[in-house]
Structure formats: C-alpha cells, structure tokens
Amino acid sequence: MxxxxxxxxxxxxxxxxxxxxxxxxxxxxxxxxxxxxxxxxxxxxxxxxxxxxxxxxxxxxxxxxxAWPDACALREYAGDAAVLATAAEAIAAVRKAKSQARLSMRAEAAGVLVTAERATLDRFAAASDDVRAAGRIAAVQLRDAQGALKVEVTL
Known part of the structure; x- marks a missing residue:
C-alpha cells in the first residue's frame, strides 16, 4: 500500500x-x-x-x-610586422601571468615592466596604447637593456 x-x-x-x-x-x-x-x-x-x-x-x-572584416581593406593599415610581433609577445606575457594566477583575462594588471633593447622598446611604444587596452594594464614602464624582450607583470 x-x-x-x-x-x-x-x-x-x-x-x-x-x-x-x-x-x-x-x-x-x-x-x-x-x-x-x-x-x-x-x-x-x-x-x-x-x-x-x-x-x-x-x-x-x-x-x-x-560582419567579418575584409582582409583587403585591413592590409592598408598593416604597418610594420615587427611592431605587431612585439605587441603580441607582450600581450601573451600578460595573458600568461593572468592565467597562472587564475584570473580572468578581464582582470586589471597593475603594471608591466618592459625590458629590451632600444629598437624593440621603440616598436613596443608604437603599440603601447593597444597593448595596455588589450591587457587592461594600468601602467607601463620601459627599461633599456641588452637582450631579448622581457615583460614583467604586476597583478
């Protein structure tokens, strides 16, 4: 029952x-x-x-x-490929630091110290506003030194 x-x-x-x-x-x-x-x-x-x-x-x-962008129309803005490569390397370093800290990619980064030779720093400076926006970086410092590009991120 x-x-x-x-x-x-x-x-x-x-x-x-x-x-x-x-x-x-x-x-x-x-x-x-x-x-x-x-x-x-x-x-x-x-x-x-x-x-x-x-x-x-x-x-x-x-x-x-x-709409998908038209690559032909964008090529006129291509500029220096080395600037893009430098910016991409810096953004990748910021994203890696956020990922390792288990933070959202939307989290603010307090600062970034970019150390490299003068020519590399000049290329970075050409794209620094875009790098700051993409990485949500509050402050960027540049340090002239010998060697490859090094990006230190403070979260």
Missing part, C-alpha cells in the same frame, strides 16, 4: 498536453509577448566566465553578430 495523497476533485488521471503549444502561442502572439529562454546558454556562459575564460555570445552588441 502506498501513501499517495488523494487527488483533488476534477484533476485528470493523466495531464493532457495536446493543444497547449498552439493555445499559448496564440495568446503570446495576440499579446505581443516573445518567449525565449536563455537559461542554458546563460548558465554555461557564467560557468565559463567563473573559470576565467572570456566568453561572449550572440546577444545584441556581441562580436558574433558583426
């Missing part, structure tokens, strides 16, 4: 789902209500952000709704 509570009077033995979608779709259309659930996408996105990943998705303003 089971301890099943008594069924309220008038309740069916088995719920009938036939016609529910049409019924509610019609009501929502008439009232101008749009129903869409972001629950799953939102949950996955939040989970990935908590793990320190940069996550975006197709909501208004998202990069995923923007």
């Amino acid at each position: 089971t301890n099943t509570p008594p069924r309220p009077s008038g309740a069916p033995d088995k719920p009938v789902l036939d016609g529910l979608e049409e019924k509610w779709s019609r009501r929502w259309d008439e009232s101008g209500v749009f129903v869409f659930s972001y629950t799953h996408t939102d949950a996955v996105t939040r989970c990935q952000r908590m793990r320190g990943k940069e996550v975006s998705w197709w909501r208004d303003g998202s990069v995923h709704r923007a």
Whole structure:
C-alpha cells in the first residue's frame, strides 16, 4: 500500500498536453509577448566566465553578430610586422601571468615592466596604447637593456 495523497476533485488521471503549444502561442502572439529562454546558454556562459575564460555570445552588441572584416581593406593599415610581433609577445606575457594566477583575462594588471633593447622598446611604444587596452594594464614602464624582450607583470 502506498501513501499517495488523494487527488483533488476534477484533476485528470493523466495531464493532457495536446493543444497547449498552439493555445499559448496564440495568446503570446495576440499579446505581443516573445518567449525565449536563455537559461542554458546563460548558465554555461557564467560557468565559463567563473573559470576565467572570456566568453561572449550572440546577444545584441556581441562580436558574433558583426560582419567579418575584409582582409583587403585591413592590409592598408598593416604597418610594420615587427611592431605587431612585439605587441603580441607582450600581450601573451600578460595573458600568461593572468592565467597562472587564475584570473580572468578581464582582470586589471597593475603594471608591466618592459625590458629590451632600444629598437624593440621603440616598436613596443608604437603599440603601447593597444597593448595596455588589450591587457587592461594600468601602467607601463620601459627599461633599456641588452637582450631579448622581457615583460614583467604586476597583478
């Protein structure tokens, strides 16, 4: 014998789902209500952000709704490839420091000390505003020294 509570009077033995979608779709259309659930996408996105990943998705303003850039139009702005390589190396060092500290890539970096030969520092200076923006770096210091580029990050 089971301890099943008594069924309220008038309740069916088995719920009938036939016609529910049409019924509610019609009501929502008439009232101008749009129903869409972001629950799953939102949950996955939040989970990935908590793990320190940069996550975006197709909501208004998202990069995923923007048209792909035309490479031909961008080539006229290409400039010096060495500047790009120096900037990329610096940004990679900042991202690595944040990753090792288990911080979001959106976390602010208090500062960066860039040590390199004068020619490399000049290339870095040409892209320093972009590097600061990409790495969310508050302050950048440059130090002239012999040897390869070295980037010290203070989080």
